[in-house]
Amino acid sequence: MGTAILLVEQNVSRALALVQRAYVLESGRIILHGTSAGFANNKQVQAAYPGR
Numbered sequence: 001m002g003t004a005i006l007l008v009e010q011n012v013s014r015a016l017a018l019v020q021r022a023y024v025l026e027s028g029r030i031i032l033h034g035t036s037a038g039f040a041n042n043k044q045v046q047a048a049y050p051g052r
Contacts, residue, residue: 007019012039012045012049013040016036016039016040017036019036020035020036021033021034021036022034022035022036022039024048032045
């Protein structure tokens, strides 16, 4: 709808259920971005957030 929000959440599964696109920031830089479905199946995300 053209509205962006910043959501900070430790529960990755919950956050991905709410969004269309996601970004991972590290030291103020975007290190990973994509769709929520892409994040859910991404091996790098699964390794970084094992309890997702």
